[in-house]
Amino acid sequence: MKYTLIALMLLIFAGCRKEVDYDFVNEPTQIVVESFICPTDDTIKVNLNYTKNYFDQQNDRNQLLKDATKATVTITNGTITKTLKWSPRNIAFILATKEMPLLEDATYTLSVLTLDGKLATATTKIPKKVVGAEIEIKQGSKKADRRNDKIILKQVDEKAINNFYEFRLVVIYEQNFGGQLIQQTQAAGNYLVSDENDKLDNVSASFNNLIIISNQQGQNIKNYYRGIFIKSTEEYFKYLEASKKNNEASGNPFAEPVSLFTNINGGVGVFASYQIEYKKVDF
Structure with a gap:
């Protein structure tokens, strides 16, 4: 079995x-x-x-x-x-x-x-290649050592063709410990977007993310948002779509x-x- x-x-x-x-x-x-x-x-x-x-x-x-x-x-x-x-x-x-x-x-x-x-x-x-990839950050409310941000990833939609996209966001933290640079990477999510009816001029995905802006000693932590922009074939899109549905159904x-x-x-x-x-x- x-x-x-x-x-x-x-x-x-x-x-x-x-x-x-x-x-x-x-x-x-x-x-x-x-x-x-x-x-x-x-x-x-x-x-x-x-x-x-x-x-x-x-x-x-x-x-x-x-x-x-x-x-x-x-x-x-x-x-x-x-x-x-x-x-x-x-x-x-x-x-x-x-x-x-x-x-x-x-x-x-x-x-x-x-x-x-x-x-x-x-x-x-x-x-065809990804066109017009952009990241827009809207800094939100700050509380102690944390802050809520809204991050928008965009790319230009190719016209006259059915298109399939994926957006991923990664948060990278860098901090200096005794002269040694420590980097931590954290996945912040991913979204699938399709334009099968060719009605969109641009495609985008929004992420809400709570980030750490300082450590326990109050030292600032350097933060990066890394946007990953994907333009895919239909079969790639369907693969991830089925994967997400399976994860959501797992254990239910x-x-x-x-x-x-x-x-x-x-x-x-x-x-x-x-x-x-x-x-x-x-x-």
Whole structure:
């Protein structure tokens, strides 16, 4: 049962265009593919796993995972095809992006051929770059060593196309202890925004955050807000959307089942792409 639950979690966290109802008890074992590519990354990474039929005693879990490392994984842009290599250190198949440059508006196809001859494929088109990324800070009320802030992240919406975005905010604290700089990073949340009907000119997300502005000795702490701006494909968006719904439903026996999404033909999982930009503001 443990392995069945692991496979269930892997699939719930995968998402894209097609909904599937998967029977983890009766369905045969399937390969799970998970990969996200971005032009600014230095490595293309592909994770492979297997779903596990609970009553299928012929397919030992450990053997399935060993077989996954021996699969043939390729990526192509239609002109160049490259084979990814298994990396025990990364526990994934990898390829340096200098061997396969990732360009905006270009389409890439991922193929996975297993030892038993099963083929899983998927395609993604890299979105255009993030435009007009901005951070706006509205300092709120101050009480003792703390302050409430409102932080707004914005980017310009691309017209005449369905768009999908994610905004993340990170708070970074820096403090000097005896001449040594100590840095602490804290995630302040993330938001998903879609413009499937192409009605927006700009997209934004607002974060309310309580920050520490001084330590117990009354010394000021240097604070940074780091905004992470993402423009993604639909499958990337659906992946995170399903993940959030699953987290919200976790532990709730009355929650509705989370739909599974996949763009993997011949398997399940996700192959998606995105563009990313960072902005940092200190005060």
